[in-house]
Amino acid sequence: MGITIVGTGHHVPGPPVPNDALSKVMETSDEWIRPRTGIAQRHFVAEGEGVSDLALVASRRALKDAGLEPEDVDFIVFATMTPEFIFPGSGGLLGAKLGIPRVPALDIRQQCAAIPYGLQVANGLIETGAAKRILLIGAEAHAGFMPWDDWDVLYGETDRKVSEEAYEKGTRHRGLAVLFGDGAAAMVLERAEAPRGFLGAELHTDGRMFDRIYIPSGGFRSRPYFTPEMFEREEHIPRMQGRDLFKTAVTELNRTVRSLCETLEVSLEEIDWFIAHQANDRINAAVRQALKAPPEKVPSNIARFGNTSAATIGILLDELRRDGKVKEGDLCCFLALGSGLNWGACLIRM
Template structure:
C-alpha cells in the first residue's frame, strides 16, 4: 500500500544564453515575425551557446530548484531526467547530471516521451515516492534543440548577432525548407524537487496516460536510429537534413486538440472533480493555436490558463516545469489551488495530471 503522497518542494528553470526574436530568423530563411506569430504564437526563443549541453542546462535548473526547496544535493536519493535531446545517444543525461551536481551514487532514470515526457515522468516520480523508493527526488526536463537545426556556423552567428552579412542564396533556400519546424523550438530546462507528504488532499492526486504508435511517423526523426546501418543514416541523411524532425502538422494539430481535452476530463473524473474546479491549466507549450483550441474545448476563461510559448518557444520536456515555476512565483498558483498539467507529444503519447498546490 502507498505510504506517502507526493508534493513539490521546490522548482526552477533556465534558458539558453541567446534570445533570438522572430526577426532574426528572417536573416537565414524566408520567414517573418508575422508569419511565425500567426501560425504558432511564438515571438522569441532562447538558444544555447555552442558547447552547452542538455545536461548542462539540467544542472543549472536543478540548482535553482534545490535552492528553492532548501534541499541540499546530498539529500537527493533519486534522479529522473526527461529529454528527447540527450548529450549522447547513450548514456542518458541522468547520470551526467548526477556527476556534474556532485551527487552520491543514487539511481538516475531517463525518460524518453518527448513533449509528454514531463507528465509521464511525474507519474514515475509519484510512484517512486509513494512506494518509499525515494524521499527527496530531483526531476529535470531539459532540451537543447539547436542540434536539430540544419544551419551553418555563419547562420548561427547571424541570428545571435555575432556577425553581419547575408547567407548564400542556396543555403538560405535550404534553410527555408525547414522553417515550419526550426522556428518552433527553444533551448531550456526546468526542474522540480519532489518529496512525500502524509496529506492525501495535497500534492499529486492522479494521472491518465495514453499512447498510440500507429501514427508515429506523423512526428518523428527519420535518422539516427537502428533501423539503419550505420544508425546515423549515412551521408544522404546528413545532406537531406533528415535529423530535423519530420512533422505532419495537420495530424498533430487534430490529435492535440482532441486528445488533450479528453485527457483533462478523464483525469478529473478519476480524481472526483470537474473541469470547473481547476484553478490553473498548464498545457505543454507546443503551439499557441493548439492551446487556444484546448482552452475553448474545456470552456476555461483566460485567467485559468497559462501560456508562455510566446517567450520561450517549444522547449519539449521543459515547457511544463517552466510554466509551473512562473505560475508559483507570480502568484497565479497559490496554496490549495487545483492545477492540471496536460500534453501530447511524438509517439503519440499524451496524458494529464492533477495536483493540489
C-alpha cells in the same frame, strides 16, 4: 496522498533570438510566425553546451527554492529527447555535476509529453518507498537539429548574407524550425501531507502515429546508424505533420482531461490552473475552448521561450510560483502531447 512539488527552477541559455532574426537564415518574419504560433522569441544553447548543463542551473535553483541541498535528493528522473549522447543518458551526467554521482538516475523519453509521465513515475517511486525526494528534470537542446549552420549571421555577429542554398534549406524546414527553443526546468518532489498531493494521472501512447513528428535518421535499423546520405537527405531534421498534430492534440487532450476528472470525481471548475505544454498558442487556445476553461486559468509563456519540449511545463510552473500566482492548496492539471505519440494529464494539489 502521493507527491507534491516543493521547489521549482528553470534556466534558458544565451540571448533571446527574436523572430525577425530568423529571417536572416530563412524566408520568414515576425508577421508570419507570431499569428501562427504565438512565439516572439526563443533561446539556443551554445556549441558544446548540453542538456545536463542547462539542468544543472535549473536544479540548483529548484533546490534553493525548496531549502534543500543536492545531498537531500535520492533519485533523479531526467526527461529529454535531445541528450548529449545516444548513450548514456543525461541523468547520470547531471548527478555527477551536482556532486551526487551515486544517486540513481532514470532517463525517460516521452518528448513533449514528459512531465505528466514523469510525475506519475515519481509518484510511484515515492509511494513504494523506492525514493523519498526526487529531482524531476525536463531539458532540451534543439539547436542541434536547426536547419542552418550560419549561427554568426543569426546572432548578428557578421553582416554577410547566407548562401542561396543555405537560405532555401532553412525555408524548407521553416514550419518546424520557428517553433523550438532550448531550456531546462527542475521540480523537487516529495511525499505530501493531506490535503496536498498527487490525485492521479491518465496517460496514453499510440505508436501508429509515430510519424506525426519524428527524426527519420540516426536509428539502429541502419548500419551504421548515421550515414552521409542521411545528412544529404536532411533526415537529421525532424519531420512534422502539423495539421494532424493539431487535430490530435485538441481532441485527445480534451478527452483525456475530462476522463481523468470523471475518474477522480473532480469537476473541471474545481481546477485552479491548466498548465499545458507550450507547443503552439493556437493548440492551447483550442484545448481551452474545448474544456470551456476561462483564459485566466490557462496561462502561457510560449511568446518568450518557444517550444522547449520537455521543459515547457516546468518553466511555466516555476514562473507562476515565483510570481505568487500558483499557491499552496491550488489544484493544478498538467497536460501535454508529444512525439510517440504520447499524451496525458495529471492532477496535483500543490
